[in-house]
Amino acid sequence: MRRRLVAGNWKMHKTPSEALVWFQALLEKLPPTGAEPALLVPFTHLPYAAQTLKQRVAYGAQDVSAHTEGAYTGEVSARMLADLGCRYTIVGHSERRSYHGETDALVAEKAQRLLEVGIVPILCVGEPLAVRQVGGHLEYTLGQLERSLAGVSLPSPAHLVVAYEPVWAIGTGQTATPEDAEAMHRAIRGWLGERYGEAFAEEVRILYGGSIKPENAGALFRAPNVDGGLVGGASLMLEDYLRLLSALE
Numbered sequence: 001m002r003r004r005l006v007a008g009n010w011k012m013h014k015t016p017s018e019a020l021v022w023f024q025a026l027l028e029k030l031p032p033t034g035a036e037p038a039l040l041v042p043f044t045h046l047p048y049a050a051q052t053l054k055q056r057v058a059y060g061a062q063d064v065s066a067h068t069e070g071a072y073t074g075e076v077s078a079r080m081l082a083d084l085g086c087r088y089t090i091v092g093h094s095e096r097r098s099y100h101g102e103t104d105a106l107v108a109e110k111a112q113r114l115l116e117v118g119i120v121p122i123l124c125v126g127e128p129l130a131v132r133q134v135g136g137h138l139e140y141t142l143g144q145l146e147r148s149l150a151g152v153s154l155p156s157p158a159h160l161v162v163a164y165e166p167v168w169a170i171g172t173g174q175t176a177t178p179e180d181a182e183a184m185h186r187a188i189r190g191w192l193g194e195r196y197g198e199a200f201a202e203e204v205r206i207l208y209g210g211s212i213k214p215e216n217a218g219a220l221f222r223a224p225n226v227d228g229g230l231v232g233g234a235s236l237m238l239e240d241y242l243r244l245l246s247a248l249e
């Protein structure tokens with residue numbers, strides 16, 4: 001059985017002090033849940049996450065350097081993240097791909113750096129609107145996945161989370177229908193099965209992301225191959241985040 005995951009992607013929101021207050025409030029209200037809560041926060045918030053969330057809520061960063069160490073001004077290494085107890089870290093988010101020109105090859109290197117220190121990459125893939133409109137979304141997304149995993153060595157299926165985030169659904173209020181999400185997730189699992197074997201693919205968690213809200217989460221999370229969500233906007237409000245967790249029950 002795949003343990004379902006609600007991963008909040010805070011992007012560039014809240015200050016570290018605001019985050020600390022939020023983390024404390026989350027721990028007070030966190031219901032006993034079978035789903036796994038996780039928060040992907042700005043680098044500056046991670047020491048507070050390490051102090052407060054500890055074993056109860058997983059946390060991690062939204063990006064990592066492709067280099068291990070050295071003269072790379074402004075970069076943060078995987079080893080630094082591991083030292084702060086990060087369990088997950090996002091790689092290949094579409095905002096990094098489009099605003100920072102990140103290629104699939106770079107994303108693969110970043111994923112590999114994380115795996116070398118035991119952090120699970122949450123690997124984002126997904127097609128832009130123009131590709132969906134001409135029906136090329138499966139081919140596009142599976143190609144992105146293949147190239148973003150080229151040369152990456154995965155010790156086990158627990159060491160990979162794939163997030164399908166159609167670019168046209170991110171922050172737009174438009175979501176994929178549960179049927180469209182399921183079709184893509186099934187295709188991703190099928191591809192993973194061909195590449196790593198079926199038993200392996202069955203255990204990899206595949207999250208949907210793009211304008212998930214408490215109101216639409218129930219239907220999306222009921223799709224059999226949707227193992228949870230990567231949630232931006234709705235993960236910033238505590239009540240919404242708690243409702244998303246209970247939508248996975």
Ligand code: PGA
Binds near residue numbers: 172209211
């Ligand atoms: P959104 O963001 O939920 O605000 O659409 C999702 C994401 O970018 O991970």
